[in-house]
Amino acid sequence: MFGTILISIVTLMHVYVFWRAISVPFVKSHIPNKIIIGAGLILWILFYLSRVYGRHGGEFLAKVLEFIGMNWMGGLFLIFICLLAMDLITGFGLFLPRLASRLRGLAIVVGFGLSVIALIQGLRQPVVENYDVYLSDLPNKMDNTVIVAISDLHLGSLLGSRWLQARIAQVAKQKPDLVVLLGDIFEGHVDSEDELLTVMNSLSAPLGVWAVYGNHEFHRRHNQSEAPITKAKFKVLRNCWTELRPGLILAGVDDLTTIQRRTGQASNYISKTLVGRPLGATILLSHTPWETENAAKSGVGLMLCGHTHGGQIWPFDYLVKLRYPLLEGKYEVNELTVIVSRGTGTWGPRMRLWSPGEILRVTLHKKEI
Numbered sequence: 001m002f003g004t005i006l007i008s009i010v011t012l013m014h015v016y017v018f019w020r021a022i023s024v025p026f027v028k029s030h031i032p033n034k035i036i037i038g039a040g041l042i043l044w045i046l047f048y049l050s051r052v053y054g055r056h057g058g059e060f061l062a063k064v065l066e067f068i069g070m071n072w073m074g075g076l077f078l079i080f081i082c083l084l085a086m087d088l089i090t091g092f093g094l095f096l097p098r099l100a101s102r103l104r105g106l107a108i109v110v111g112f113g114l115s116v117i118a119l120i121q122g123l124r125q126p127v128v129e130n131y132d133v134y135l136s137d138l139p140n141k142m143d144n145t146v147i148v149a150i151s152d153l154h155l156g157s158l159l160g161s162r163w164l165q166a167r168i169a170q171v172a173k174q175k176p177d178l179v180v181l182l183g184d185i186f187e188g189h190v191d192s193e194d195e196l197l198t199v200m201n202s203l204s205a206p207l208g209v210w211a212v213y214g215n216h217e218f219h220r221r222h223n224q225s226e227a228p229i230t231k232a233k234f235k236v237l238r239n240c241w242t243e244l245r246p247g248l249i250l251a252g253v254d255d256l257t258t259i260q261r262r263t264g265q266a267s268n269y270i271s272k273t274l275v276g277r278p279l280g281a282t283i284l285l286s287h288t289p290w291e292t293e294n295a296a297k298s299g300v301g302l303m304l305c306g307h308t309h310g311g312q313i314w315p316f317d318y319l320v321k322l323r324y325p326l327l328e329g330k331y332e333v334n335e336l337t338v339i340v341s342r343g344t345g346t347w348g349p350r351m352r353l354w355s356p357g358e359i360l361r362v363t364l365h366k367k368e369i
Contacts, residue, residue: 003051006051007047007048007051010044010047010073010076011044013076013077013080014040014043014044014076016080016083016084017040017076017079017080017083017108018036018037018039018040020083020087020104020108021036021104021108022036023101023104024101024102024104024105024108025101025102025105026105027105043072043076046065046068046069046072047069047070047072047073047076048069049065049069050065050066050067050068050069050070050073051069053065062157063157063158066157066158067158067350070158070348070349070350071119071349071350071351073348073349074115074118074119074313074348074349074351075111075112075115075118075119075349075351077313077316078111078114078115078118078313078353079107079108079111079112079115080111081111081315082107082108082110082111082114083104083107083108083111085107086100086103086104086106086107087100087104089103090103114353115351117353118313118349118351118352118353119349119350119351121351121352121353121354121356122346122349122350122351122352122357123350124356124357125166125167125170125357126167126170126344126356126357126358126359127356127357127358127359128170128174128358128359128361129358129359129360129361130361130363131330131339131360131361131362131363132362132363132365133301133302133337133339133362133363133364133365134365134366134367135281135301135302135364135365135366135367136281136301136335136366136367136369137247137279137280137281137282137301138247138248138280138281138301138364138365138366138367139245139246139247139248139280139281139366140366141245142245142247142248142281142364142366143364143365143366144363144364144365145177145178145207145248145363145364146174146175146176146177146178146361146362146363146364147176147177147178147179147180147283147304147360147361147362147363147364148171148174148176148178148179148180148205148359148360148361148362149179149180149181149182149304149339149341149359149360149362150167150171150179150180150181150182150341150344150359150360151181151182151183151184151214151287151305151306151307151341151343151344151360152182152183152184152214152306152307152309152341152343152344152345152347153167153181153184153185153186153344153345154184154186154187154216154343154345154346154347155185155186155187155193155196155200155345156186156187156193157187158187158346158350159187159345159346160195160196161195161196161198161199163345164196164199164200165199167344167359168199168200168202168203170359171203171359174359174361176205176361177205177206177207178205178206178207178208178210178244178250179203179204179205179208179209179210179234180209180210180211180212180250180285180304181209181210181211181212181234182211182212182214182285182286182287182304182305182306182307182341183211183212183213183214183215183216183217183255183287183306183307184214184215184216184217184287184306184307184343184347185200185211185214185216185217185228185229186216186217186228186229187216187219187347193228193231196228197228197231197232200232200234201232201233201234203234207244207245208234208235208244209233209234209235210234210235210236210237210242210250210252210285211229211232211234211235211236211237211252211285212236212237212238212252212253212254212255212285212286212287213229213236213238213254213255213258213287214255214287214306214307215255215257215258215287215288215307217229217255218255218258236252237250237251237252237253237285238252238253238254239252239253239254239269239272239273240252240273241273241274241277241282243277243278243280246278246280247278247279247280247281248280248281248283249277249278249280249281249282249283250282250283250285251273251274251277251282251283251284251285251300252273252284252285252286253269253270253273253284253285253286254269254287255287255288255307256269256286256287256288256290256291257287257288257290257307260290266290266291267291267294269291270284270286270291270294270295270298270300271294271297271298274298274299274300281301281302281364282298282299282300282301282302283300283301283302283303283304284300284302284303284304285303285304285305286303286304286305287305287306287307288305288306288307288324289303289305289307289308289324289326289338289340290324292326292331292333292336292338293333293334295333295336295338296333296334296335296336297334300336301335301336301337302336302337302338302339302362302364303336303337303338303339304339304341304360304362305326305338305339305340305341306340306341306343307324307343308320308324308326308327308328308340308342308343309342309343309346309347309355310327310328310340310342310343310355311327311328311355312342312343312346312347312349312351312352312353312355313349313351313352313353313355314353314354314355317355324340326338326340327340328340328341328342328355339360339362341358341360342355342356342357342358343357343358344357344358344359345357
C-alpha cells in the first residue's frame with residue numbers, strides 16, 4: 001500500500017514539474033517538447049525500477065538504480081515545492097503574467113540548487129549531539145554515565161559496511177558506557193545482511209549494546225524471529241525491561257506505529273512494559289516518539305526515540321510534524337526528558353536539507369533535590 005501511494009505521488013509530481021517546465025521561455029525556445037517529455041519518462045522509469053528492482057537486490061546494478069531513483073525522488077520533491085510556491089505567488093500566471101513563466105524557470109534552478117545542497121549534506125558524516133540529562137533517581141555511582149544512541153541507520157543497499165564501520169568508529173570515540181540502537185537498523189529489503197552483521201557486532205560498551213525494533217524491522221517479515229537484528233550479538237528489548245545496575249533500569253518497546261497499525265491502539269504498551277520493575281532511574285527506548293505523557297506518568301526519567309529523521313529534507317519536516325509533534329531534539333514532558341534523534345542514516349534519498357544526521361551522546365547526572 002505504501003509503495004503504491006508513493007509511486008502515485010511521485011507520478012503526479014513528475015506530471016506537474018515537466019508540464020510547468022515546458023512553459024519556461026528558455027526551455028520553449030531551446031528544447032523540443034518531445035525531449036522534455038522523454039526525459040521525464042526516463043526519469044520516472046528509473047524511479048520505478050529503483051522501487052521494484054533496486055530495493056530487492058544486492059548487486060551493483062540494483063544499487064546504482066536505487067541511488068539514482070531515490071535521489072531523483074528527493075530532487076523532484078524540491079523542484080516541485082519551488083515550482084508550486086512560485087505558482088501560488090503568481091496565481092498560476094494570473095498575477096505578473098509576463099514574468100510568471102520566467103519565475104518558473106527561476107524556481108526550477110533554485111530546486112536543482114537545493115537538491116545539490118541536500119545531496120552534499122546527506123553524504124556527510126553524522127554530527128555528534130551532546131545532551132546532559134538530570135535524573136533524581138539515578139544512583140550516585142552512575143553519575144556521569146555516558147549513553148551513545150544511534151537510530152535509523154537503514155543499512156542495506158545504499159548504506160553498507162564501509163559506512164557502518166565509520167559510524168562505529170564515531171561511536172567508539174565517545175567512550176560510551178552504554179550503546180543503544182533506536183530501531184530501523186536495517187532497511188528491510190536486502191536479503192543478505194551477513195557482512196553488515198559482522199561489522200555491527202564490533203559495537204561494544206561496558207553496560208552492553210541494546211536495541212529496540214523500529215518499523216523497518218517488521219518489513220517483509222511475518223516472523224520477526226527472522227529479522228537480522230535477532231542475529232546480532234547485542235540484546236533486543238521487546239516490550240520488556242532489564243536492570244543494568246542496581247537502580248538503573250533500561251526498558252524498550254516495539255515500534256509504536258506498527259503496534260497502532262496492527263492492534264488499533266498503542267497507549268498501554270509502555271505501562272505494561274514497565275510492570276514489576278525495581279526502584280531507580282528508568283530509561284525507555286522507543287523508536288517512535290509517541291505516548292510520552294504515559295511514559296511520564298509511569299515514572300520514566302529519560303525517553304530516547306528516533307523515526308522522524310527530523311523531516312530529513314526541508315520543508316518536509318512541516319508535514320512530518322503534523323503526525324509527530326516531537327520532531328527532533330530535547331523536550332520536557334512533566335518530569336520526563338524526551339530526546340528525539342534525527343537519525344544517523346537516511347531513508348530513501350541520500351539527501352538531507354538543513355537536518356543533518358546525528359549520533360546522540362547523553363550524559364546522565366544525579367539530580368539534587
